[in-house]
Amino acid sequence: MLGIKQADAGMPDTGIYFQWGDFLIQFGNLVVIATMVVLFILALVIPFPHGKTRK
Amino acid sequence: MTADRGPVSAAEDGEARFSTWTGKTRGWALRRLPPDKLLPEGQPSYVSSWIYVFGMGAVAAFVYILGSGAVLALNGPTWFHVSGLGRFINSTHLWSVELFFMFMVIHLWGKFWMAAWRGGRALTWITGMLAFVVSIVTAFTGYLLQTNFDSQWIAFQAKDALNAVGVGAWFNVADLGQILMWHITLLPLAVAVVVALHVVLVRMHGVVPPLEAATSDAQLRSAAPIPAVDGEDMK
Ligand code: HEM
Numbered sequence: 001m002l003g004i005k006q007a008d009a010g011m012p013d014t015g016i017y018f019q020w021g022d023f024l025i026q027f028g029n030l031v032v033i034a035t036m037v038v039l040f041i042l043a044l045v046i047p048f049p050h051g052k053t054r055k
Numbered sequence: 056m057t058a059d060r061g062p063v064s065a066a067e068d069g070e071a072r073f074s075t076w077t078g079k080t081r082g083w084a085l086r087r088l089p090p091d092k093l094l095p096e097g098q099p100s101y102v103s104s105w106i107y108v109f110g111m112g113a114v115a116a117f118v119y120i121l122g123s124g125a126v127l128a129l130n131g132p133t134w135f136h137v138s139g140l141g142r143f144i145n146s147t148h149l150w151s152v153e154l155f156f157m158f159m160v161i162h163l164w165g166k167f168w169m170a171a172w173r174g175g176r177a178l179t180w181i182t183g184m185l186a187f188v189v190s191i192v193t194a195f196t197g198y199l200l201q202t203n204f205d206s207q208w209i210a211f212q213a214k215d216a217l218n219a220v221g222v223g224a225w226f227n228v229a230d231l232g233q234i235l236m237w238h239i240t241l242l243p244l245a246v247a248v249v250v251a252l253h254v255v256l257v258r259m260h261g262v263v264p265p266l267e268a269a270t271s272d273a274q275l276r277s278a279a280p281i282p283a284v285d286g287e288d289m290k
Pocket of ligand 1: 106107108109110111113114159162163166171172176179180181182183184186187190250253254257260261262263264
């Protein structure tokens, strides 16, 4: 209206949201949670490297 | 007993030979946390899994947070808005916080599914939980320091909640100076103290054996059992 865009005022944009029924989540938050789940699973399945064996 | 092994062997003989509180404290500390437990050279074979790395991952992220935070604090709360380097340091500060929380949460999931509070390790779990809660408050004060419309919105939503529970006068989210002080002194110090206690407790008890490991497993038995300490771990 005044020629001021949301971005000019340093306003965060509204973001991308996903909704399944009552469940609503912002894209960034979904990425963080998915990354954690993936890292957790990888930590359990990837074998741990064996360094110098003592003795 | 030989004289050159002084303090350690004295501790093994019990507290009786100490007559001062400093001596008794040393005896207690050496019994609960002998140097080879504080800084061990090896861990049982079950610890060789990536899932055990996330606690130290969180510690590493925390160290970077403290370093980058010190640079930001010493340059004042406007620097990171006007300087390219300031923006960069500010971004790495935020991203190390993201990693810190991700590593901490994966660590928490791991410990939950291992039931790692077993064997007298309840306080380790509780200090972990405390680290989580205090870190959230620290992150909250950090978001308030962005000094942009985001932080203004967060502050003016939060003030209603804090006023409703009656602490708004002492913890005033609209007072930038006060929040800066919480964020750069008291709260990081609190996280550091709780994490230090948490890690020392892990060292005192040793890493918890996996659920499926039998207590008869040779490597789960310490060479010379100390009833006062090991008895507790059998609970
Ligand atoms: C600031 C966040 C935290 C840091 C830096 C941290 C760090 C550590 C470290 C370095 C260890 C050693 C072994 C390992 O990493 O697996 C450990 C163990 C442990 N952590 Fe944390 N931790 C944090 C948060 C938590 C939370 C939120 C919980 C759960 C409520 C938790 C529960 C435990 C337990 C029960 C152990 C002992 C495991 C054992 O004896 O085998 N920690 N933590």
